[in-house]
Structure formats: C-alpha cells, structure tokens
Amino acid sequence: MSNNGRPLSPHLSIYRWPITMTMSILHRATGVALSVGFIVLVGWLFDAAMGAETYAAMLSYLDTMVGKLLLMGWSFAFFFHLSNGVRHLVWDSGRGFEKATANASAWFALLLAIVLTALFWWARS
Numbered sequence: 001m002s003n004n005g006r007p008l009s010p011h012l013s014i015y016r017w018p019i020t021m022t023m024s025i026l027h028r029a030t031g032v033a034l035s036v037g038f039i040v041l042v043g044w045l046f047d048a049a050m051g052a053e054t055y056a057a058m059l060s061y062l063d064t065m066v067g068k069l070l071l072m073g074w075s076f077a078f079f080f081h082l083s084n085g086v087r088h089l090v091w092d093s094g095r096g097f098e099k100a101t102a103n104a105s106a107w108f109a110l111l112l113a114i115v116l117t118a119l120f121w122w123a124r125s
Contacts, residue, residue: 019106026110027084030077037074075120080113 047058061067087109090096096105 023106030081033077076117079116083109083112
C-alpha cells in the first residue's frame with residue numbers, strides 16, 4: 001500500500017503522557033499490586049494462626065530489605081488506590097472533568113499518596 005506522499009501518523013514517542021493517563025495506568029497497576037499484597041496478607045495471617053515459630057519465620061522474611069521494600073510498595077499502592085478512588089467518586093458526581101481540574105486533582109492524589117505513605121512509615125518507626 002502506498003502512502004502517496006502523505007505524512008505518516010505520529011508515533012507514540014512524539015506525544016507527551018498527560019498526568020491523567022499516567023494516573024489511570026497507575027490505578028490499574030496498584031489494583032493488581034494490592035491483589036498480590038492480599039495474598040501475602042493471607043499468608044501472614046495463616047502463619048500467625050500456625051504458631052509462634054511459623055509466624056517468626058514469616059516476620060524474618062518480611063524484615064529483609066526486599067520484604068520492607070515490598071511492604072512500602074504495597075502501602076503506597078493502598079494509599080494511591082484510595083486517593084485516586086476518592087477522585088473517581090468525585091467524578092461519579094459529575095464534577096471535576098474540566099482539563100485543569102482533572103490535572104490538578106491527579107497531582108493532588110499522587111502527592112497525597114506519597115505523603116500518606118511517608119507518614120505511615122514514619123509513624124511506624
């Protein structure tokens with residue numbers, strides 16, 4: 001098929017990712033991460049029910065650097081999914097669809113998730 005000298009359609013690398021698109025992708029990704037985190041939570045509860053020795057083994061895994069990074073990631077996923085979910089609830093009322101408002105609420109939800117995650121881990125220590 002010939003393009004007859006017409007310009008090609010721009011490739012995705014030309015476009016700038018808007019924050020709203022990034023938030024949509026992150027919302028889905030954090031939902032998947034929370035699903036995996038709930039499996040780990042069930043394992044933790046199961047190990048707690050199995051006895052002190054099994055529970056201590058699970059805690060030793062979670063106390064490693066990788067375990068702590070996973071727990072921090074899951075807590076960020078929780079706070080992000082929560083704050084972005086509230087943003088979607090506002091949208092369900094028919095408000096916040098203007099471009100400037102949608103962008104501002106996206107940045108607010110992202111920053112809120114970061115702050116809440118930091119506060120959660122600060123309060124734990």
